[in-house]
Amino acid sequence: MPRPQYILQPVNPYFIVFSLAAAFLLNLLPWGKLAGVPDFVALVLLFWNIHQPRKVGMGVAFFLGLLMDVHNANLLGEHALAYTLLSYGAITIHRRVLWMSIGLQMFAVTPMLVGAQVVPFMIRLLMGASFPGWGYLISGFVEAILWPFASVLLLLPQRRPVDPDDTRPI
Template sequence: MSLDHPQQLLKPVSLRLIYLTFALALLAELLPLPVGSMRWMPDFVGLLVIYWAINQPRLVGVGSGFVIGLMADIATAGLFGQHALAYSITCYLAQIRQRQLVMFNLGQQSLVVLGLLLGNQIIMVLARMATGSAFVGWHYFIPPVIGALLWPLLTKLLLAPYRQKN
């Protein structure tokens, strides 16, 4: 970031857009996909929790991550509370360094998002294993890599409606 070229100012974010993005991400979790394709699909709800926690920390916080996680648990019919725990911890970790993260370029943010998504998956694996489930395999850690690769596209897509017209 150069000091002689300030970043572009953005319009205020609508709470309606935040709700809409989470609803679409939860609907994406419900799509009937072929069995093999689920290995490659990133956690869109987790990506949005991270995105909104970084870009709108006053509107989406740890409590929001917990509630959205409970909704994701209900939608996926998984272990109740695993997404809620993972999203609230991930949201907390994103928000404690939020001021630094917004100053990073998209490549640096992608690396941080990769770490957060991997942490998210580790929390969910540990929650399942604590209840007696077997380890799901190393392929479970492929979607965070894909999510990190999609981070720049997601950021550009969600910022597009809020750019000021000059």
């Protein structure tokens, strides 16, 4: 039996801003330097770059990266570069990813999410920081595991019908 196709409503721009702000606030929580804590901004940014590439682009990614750099007191631009590259990759393949099922999407976005963790990792190593360990890169895989949950959660407001009708098939 084929899976049902949903006709999505247009996304509310305020919901995009709210979801990115909520992801940023989740990143502000005092997780410390725990291994495996996902970068929620990267996850939500990737989602909106794939689903709404004309509304959330590389400029938004760069700005959010600068905010994360200021918050983390890192070199200014390392997250900005990582998020911009993540955004570019997502916008490049967004049409192909949307045709995949959620499970296959998870595998398609994993290299981009891990790559978004590798960029700051390499920049820090090049600038002479000590090796943080390979556990630092686990976050990208955790984000990929969270991809189906984020997709369902962020698409919920678009799936509700404008005027519910019990006789309508879609």
